[in-house]
Amino acid sequence: MYVYNLSFDSARAEFKIVSRSQPEHPAGYFFLAMVEWWRIITDIENRSRDDKFIRMLDRVIDLAEKRLDKDENDITGLFFKGGALGYQGRLYGNREDWLRAANCGREALPIVQKAYKLAPFNNDVLLGIGIYNYYVAIVPEIYPWVKPLMLFFPKGEKAKGLEQLRTAAGNARYANIEAMYFLMQVYHNFERSYPEAMDIADELHKMFPNNVIFHKYVGRCLGSLGKWNESQHAYNQILRRVAEKQPGYDRNAERESNFYLGLADMNFEKLDPALQYFYRSDELSRILDVKDNSWIMVIANLKIGMIYDMQGKRDLALLQYNKILDMKEYQDSHKLAKQYSKSPYRKQ
Numbered sequence: 001m002y003v004y005n006l007s008f009d010s011a012r013a014e015f016k017i018v019s020r021s022q023p024e025h026p027a028g029y030f031f032l033a034m035v036e037w038w039r040i041i042t043d044i045e046n047r048s049r050d051d052k053f054i055r056m057l058d059r060v061i062d063l064a065e066k067r068l069d070k071d072e073n074d075i076t077g078l079f080f081k082g083g084a085l086g087y088q089g090r091l092y093g094n095r096e097d098w099l100r101a102a103n104c105g106r107e108a109l110p111i112v113q114k115a116y117k118l119a120p121f122n123n124d125v126l127l128g129i130g131i132y133n134y135y136v137a138i139v140p141e142i143y144p145w146v147k148p149l150m151l152f153f154p155k156g157e158k159a160k161g162l163e164q165l166r167t168a169a170g171n172a173r174y175a176n177i178e179a180m181y182f183l184m185q186v187y188h189n190f191e192r193s194y195p196e197a198m199d200i201a202d203e204l205h206k207m208f209p210n211n212v213i214f215h216k217y218v219g220r221c222l223g224s225l226g227k228w229n230e231s232q233h234a235y236n237q238i239l240r241r242v243a244e245k246q247p248g249y250d251r252n253a254e255r256e257s258n259f260y261l262g263l264a265d266m267n268f269e270k271l272d273p274a275l276q277y278f279y280r281s282d283e284l285s286r287i288l289d290v291k292d293n294s295w296i297m298v299i300a301n302l303k304i305g306m307i308y309d310m311q312g313k314r315d316l317a318l319l320q321y322n323k324i325l326d327m328k329e330y331q332d333s334h335k336l337a338k339q340y341s342k343s344p345y346r347k348q
Contacts, residue, residue, distance in 0.1 A: 026064045053091060073114075134162060222234060235256075255288060278301075278307075285300070
């Protein structure tokens with residue numbers, strides 16, 4: 001598929017043919033919006049495409065509603081309206097605009113539930129239902145201040161959401177890749193089920209070898225599993241593709257690669273090379289981080305301080321820890337910076 005190999009021009013050309021041949025059908029416009037979606041998530045810090053994406057999905061919703069005005073049980077109308085609302089919610093969730101995300105989810109849920117009731121063998125619908133069930137269950141755990149906003153929404157069921165996502169990943173006709181992608185994120189970022197995440201990342205990367213997101217997840221999962229030699233290999237491949245200016249392999253990919261290569265060398269106690277990777281990661285973060293310090297920038301600077309301590313450069317380490325306290329907190333970065341300011345870091 002052109003979209004998942006990030007061949008955006010080819011994908012747009014193909015879907016434009018669909019939309020022109022069936023201008024009243026929401027399918028072509030929905031898939032054109034998916035091209036925009038993948039443009040967004042391959043450059044997630046760039047918000048310049050957000051409004052266009054929302055407008056494209058609004059058009060899908062309008063066309064779906066016209067079908068539903070004629071027949072309230074129109075499966076196509078229900079599927080594409082629910083899907084469009086779901087993806088608007090996913091974008092708002094990525095932007096941590098939880099109220100809008102929750103509203104989209106609340107509106108989409110009964111639509112996709114109705115579609116599933118009318119067509120119980122349509123596993124594509126389970127992607128939206130599964131995402132809702134999982135996210136509504138875990139978001140309040142991660143962001144406690146969101147809990148009051150969720151009081152008037154249908155409760156989620158994390159285990160049920162995971163099962164629905166697994167079913168969609170294995171059986172959906174159109175949404176199986178999206179379900180696999182989402183399930184991979186869930187396993188790695190929230191469930192910490194790294195072997196399961198690795199299996200999906202490896203499969204997706206083999207299916208779509210030019211997709212930088214799937215490629216990066218291979219490297220991340222290998223690192224999370226402690227397979228640092230293999231992780232290094234994956235990230236060195238990514239850096240080569242960055243140098244070759246392959247589509248999607250941009251400064252974000254370069255920054256992440258340097259960060260994880262720094263972690264690998266630090267794990268092997270190759271401290272000077274690790275510092276160089278973290279320095280480059282920090283340098284790129286100062287270019288890429290527009291609104292807030294990214295987690296990569298924060299943790300890279302923390303690791304630099306820890307390496308200075310390992311090298312006996314206490315004054316430089318203390319400067320780093322003080323710097324961390326002026327940054328946004330990620331993964332207990334402030335707590336660790338205070339701890340290492342009192343007592344130098346020592347590798348366990």
